[in-house]
Amino acid sequence: MRENNENIVWHESAVTKQERRTQNGHQSFILWFTGLSASGKSTVANALFHSLFQQGKQVYVLDGDNVRHGLNHDLGFNEGDRKENIRRIGEVSKLFIDSGQIVLTAFISPYRQDRNLVRNLVEEEEFLEVYVHCSLEECEKRDPKGLYKKARKQEITHFTGISAPYEKPENPEIVLDTEKNSIEECVEYLLNVLKQKQLI
Known part of the structure; x- marks a missing residue:
């Protein structure tokens, strides 16, 4: 049971979010990459990270x-733990935004x-939702960590796309098709969108 929070008071920062943004020379925001395992989320996010x-x-x-490996090492992959995993990441991402930084979440x-x-x-x-679209068939072909193979053998439970659901974004700000486009093309497209939105 959670303890009473009535004695916890928010302490305002001596430096504002806008002041940090001004010093950094760009806006602060989340690019939230979502998609199936092996769709290319981390690969695209890290390529964009390097470019930025x-x-x-x-x-x-x-x-x-x-x-x-750290913050969420205590969580598994059932629905409840997945929800808590994302909640924690959301709160951490909010801190990054307040610090004036761009945060890419994969x-x-x-x-x-x-x-x-x-x-x-x-x-x-x-918040910009980036749907990294890649068919289940292609993700299974890639399977860089051998997870789909294990999931098909039921060695892994609660595996998204096989034994657990994936709910596609309904109105994402950005859609990347990593079956049709290279990583370089995805990064170029993302940079153009961010410039058009005057975020960078």
């Missing part, structure tokens, strides 16, 4: 596997409700 970093932007990648995040929860944590222009 080379341009002098304050940017960081939060990757699903990496976060589960998580399967299979449930629309959870992605919308994160969207509602921040301002309207601070």
